Structure formats: C-alpha cells, structure tokens
Amino acid sequence: MGAFAAAFLMLVSPLTPRQQSGGRQLCGCLGGRRGYHSVRAASNLAAVRPPRGRLYALKIQLESGSGAAGTSPRAILIPVFLQQPHRRYNALSGDWVLVSPHRAQRPWQGRQEPVAPAALAGYAPDCYLCPGNRRANGEHNPAYSGVYVFDNDFPALLPAADSTMDALPDGLLQAQPVRGECRVICYSAQHNQALATMPLSAIGAVVDVWAQQSAALGERYAWVQIFENKGELMGCSNPHPHGQIWCMDALPNEAAKEDRQQRAYFEAHGSLLLADYAQQEEAQAQRILLANEHWLALVPFWALWPYELLLLPRRPVARLPDLSAPERTALAALLQQVLVRYDNLFDTAFPYSLGWHGAPFGAGAAHWQLHAHIYPPLLRSATVKKFMVGFELLAEAQRDLTAEQAAARLRSLPAEHYTLRSA
Numbered sequence: 001m002g003a004f005a006a007a008f009l010m011l012v013s014p015l016t017p018r019q020q021s022g023g024r025q026l027c028g029c030l031g032g033r034r035g036y037h038s039v040r041a042a043s044n045l046a047a048v049r050p051p052r053g054r055l056y057a058l059k060i061q062l063e064s065g066s067g068a069a070g071t072s073p074r075a076i077l078i079p080v081f082l083q084q085p086h087r088r089y090n091a092l093s094g095d096w097v098l099v100s101p102h103r104a105q106r107p108w109q110g111r112q113e114p115v116a117p118a119a120l121a122g123y124a125p126d127c128y129l130c131p132g133n134r135r136a137n138g139e140h141n142p143a144y145s146g147v148y149v150f151d152n153d154f155p156a157l158l159p160a161a162d163s164t165m166d167a168l169p170d171g172l173l174q175a176q177p178v179r180g181e182c183r184v185i186c187y188s189a190q191h192n193q194a195l196a197t198m199p200l201s202a203i204g205a206v207v208d209v210w211a212q213q214s215a216a217l218g219e220r221y222a223w224v225q226i227f228e229n230k231g232e233l234m235g236c237s238n239p240h241p242h243g244q245i246w247c248m249d250a251l252p253n254e255a256a257k258e259d260r261q262q263r264a265y266f267e268a269h270g271s272l273l274l275a276d277y278a279q280q281e282e283a284q285a286q287r288i289l290l291a292n293e294h295w296l297a298l299v300p301f302w303a304l305w306p307y308e309l310l311l312l313p314r315r316p317v318a319r320l321p322d323l324s325a326p327e328r329t330a331l332a333a334l335l336q337q338v339l340v341r342y343d344n345l346f347d348t349a350f351p352y353s354l355g356w357h358g359a360p361f362g363a364g365a366a367h368w369q370l371h372a373h374i375y376p377p378l379l380r381s382a383t384v385k386k387f388m389v390g391f392e393l394l395a396e397a398q399r400d401l402t403a404e405q406a407a408a409r410l411r412s413l414p415a416e417h418y419t420l421r422s423a
C-alpha cells in the first residue's frame with residue numbers, strides 16, 4: 001500500500017483516542033450529527049471530542065508561529081496532502097476535484113513576459129458602453145455618470161412567454177420553455193477604469209446597484225445571476241468596466257446543485273453549510289486571503305481554478321438586498337483589495353468571471369448563504385491559461401497548484417496596484 005493510500009485511510013478513519021489527545025496533532029471534524037466542530041487552541045486539545053455517530057476526521061497539525069490573527073498557532077492540512085495526488089470534495093456543489101501537487105515539481109517553463117496593456121483613454125468613440133455612444137441596435141447611451149444599467153441588445157433570454165410553447169416530455173427528449181431578461185451594468189462612465197482601480201465609493205455604488213437589481217428582478221424571476229466577465233481570455237472583448245445580469249424563471253444547473261447541497265446540510269445539521277465552512281476555514285487560516293469585519297475572501301478547499309476565490313459574509317445573509325450599509329461598504333473594500341492583488345499577481349489586468357449566488361427567489365431561503373465566486377483562468381503568467389479539456393471535460397476537474405499554495409501566493413502580493421508603484 002502506497003503512502004497516499006495509507007494517508008487516505010487515515011483521512012477517513014474514525015478518530016482513535018491517541019489522535020484525540022495527540023501531541024502536536026489535532027482533528028478538525030468534517031461531519032457529525034451536530035455539524036461543525038471548531039478546531040481548538042493547542043492548550044485545549046484534550047477538549048476536542050468527536051461527535052457521536054458517523055465521523056470522518058481530517059488530520060491536521062499545528063504549525064508553529066503566528067496564525068492569520070498573528071497571535072495563535074494555526075492548524076494546517078497535513079503535508080502529505082500538499083505533495084501527493086488526492087481528490088477534494090466540493091461540499092457546495094457535490095462535485096469532486098482531482099489535485100495533483102506533485103506535478104508542480106515539473107520542469108519550470110519560465111515565466112512569460114506580461115503583455116504590455118494598451119494605454120486606454122477615459123473615453124473611446126467606438127465603445128458601445130461609453131456615455132453618449134451609439135449601441136449596436138441604434139440606440140444612444142445617455143450622458144451617464146456613475147453606474148448605468150440597460151437591457152442587453154442581444155439577450156440570451158426573452159421575457160415574453162410564448163403560449164404555443166409547452167414542456168416537451170417526449171421520453172428521453174425533454175425540453176421546457178424558459179422566460180428571462182438580460183441586462184448590462186456599466187460600472188463607470190470612464191472607459192479605462194476597472195473595479196480594481198475605481199474609488200471605494202464608486203465600487204460601493206456598484207454593490208448598491210447589484211442589490212437593487214437583484215431585488216427588482218427577483219420579484220419576477222426565480223434566479224437572478226449577477227456576473228462579470230473580465231478580459232479577452234474570458235471572451236470579453238470590450239475593456240469598458242461592466243458586468244451583466246441574466247435572470248430566468250428556472251434554477252440553472254449550478255444554482256440547483258448548490259440549493260440541493262445547502263438544503264440537505266441545513267436539514268441534517270440545523271446550521272448553514274457555508275457558515276460552518278467559513279468557521280472551519282478561519283480555524284485553519286491557511287486558505288484565507290483577506291478578512292474584514294463583515295467579509296472573508298478565501299481560496300476554497302475545493303477550488304478548481306488556480307486562483308479561484310470565494311467571498312463570504314460573516315453572518316447569515318440570504319441575498320444581496322439583505323446586506324446592511326456597513327456590509328456593503330466592507331464588501332467594496334474587500335473587492336478592491338482582492339482585485340488589486342489579482343492584478344499584481346502577473347502585473348496585468350487580471351481576467352476573471354465573478355458572480356453572485358444568493359438564495360433563489362420565491363422559495364424559502366433559510367438554508368442558503370449568499371456568496372460570490374471568482375474564477376480566473378490564468379495559471380503562471382499573464383498569458384498562460386488553464387484549460388478545462390481532456391480529462392477535465394471527460395472525467396473530473398484537476399489542478400496542480402494546491403489551494404493552500406494559491407492562497408499563500410496571493411497573500412504575499414502588495415496591497416498597492418502595480419500601475420501605481422513607482423518604477
């Protein structure tokens with residue numbers, strides 16, 4: 001039996017008395033009837049007890065030195081998981097991801113030079129999002145300042161229900177009608193801005209519009225997907241800072257998976273899956289990128305994309321409109337700090353897809369915790385992108401860089417945007 005197999009067995013074995021009280025090791029429980037059990041401080045090791053019933057323990061050990069708060073030792077994933085192939089469970093989606101940290105020791109191909117960004121002006125005459133400009137459908141944008149929302153000229157969904165269209169349940173051939181709307185949100189009138197470089201008050205205005213739009217569209221649709229596709233690598237050719245909203249009267253696949261997982265967890269444990277998860281991440285600390293009074297930004301344990309992030313409020317919040325004013329202000333600050341670090345990673349305007357997942361509208365929301373995902377495609381330079389192809393398309397998502405390595409790399413970056421750094 002290889003080292004990994006032994007480690008895996010150790011991972012899924014119930015705690016033994018030795019492990020419960022074991023020296024420099026302690027256990028963070030992943031399950032149990034009463035939900036999450038926080039990892040205790042070293043002085044409190046003897047108090048760590050598994051819950052009764054089924055239990056699978058993740059062995060972690062204490063790392064000497066200071067933790068994220070700078071005061072206490074922190075618990076870390078055991079080193080074998082940072083070196084050997086393993087699979088991680090995404091508790092939020094129910095999917096698994098293959099992690100292959102040993103491949104990070106492959107010969108280094110050399111960092112490619114960043115692509116020098118074209119200097120952009122604050123206004124572009126040929127941009128269909130700039131104030132006053134003509135759009136593809138012939139309409140002109142108003143001379144807006146601040147945030148501007150309009151209906152997408154080429155929507156993927158249409159609001160009018162066609163009465164001639166019924167669900168098609170023809171054996172294995174199933175189809176159903178869908179109703180929806182698509183909107184565009186210009187974050188700024190300035191063509192050369194981005195969320196990472198906008199003033200905090202302007203980012204706060206975007207957060208407010210996200211919440212307003214979500215509330216308004218939620219009156220008509222079950223799912224309101226607010227998202228931003230940034231950068232040509234993500235298929236977005238217009239650099240004008242903007243996001244989108246697509247809403248529909250059905251739950252899309254990702255929402256349905258997360259709804260199922262969060263509901264099942266809530267029914268089994270009486271607590272929120274993502275709140276318990278955040279508590280466990282805070283105890284381990286090693287995947288946390290940033291934290292403020294109201295929010296956490298972390299590389300999720302189950303991340304697929306190299307520098308994927310999850311943004312989580314620190315109290316139960318079902319949807320964007322439920323955020324308080326201080327939480328919105330704190331979110332603007334967190335977003336800015338996160339996106340500046342992204343840009344600083346390869347000294348480039350870092351591409352990503354960012355999107356919000358709040359509770360579906362028109363149904364109970366007690367099981368759901370609001371969160372944002374950020375999925376960036378870049379791997380090791382401004383031009384080297386991760387592809388989801390081959391094994392990943394046909395079998396399971398896979399990554400080489402561990403979530404812990406990604407978080408450490410992001411944490412090490414300066415808080416000041418690279419374009420503001422003195423040469």
Ligand SMILES: [Zn+2]
Nearest residue numbers: 127130191240
């Ligand atoms: Zn523009």
Ligand SMILES: [Zn+2]
Nearest residue numbers: 258357371373
């Ligand atoms: Zn989600």
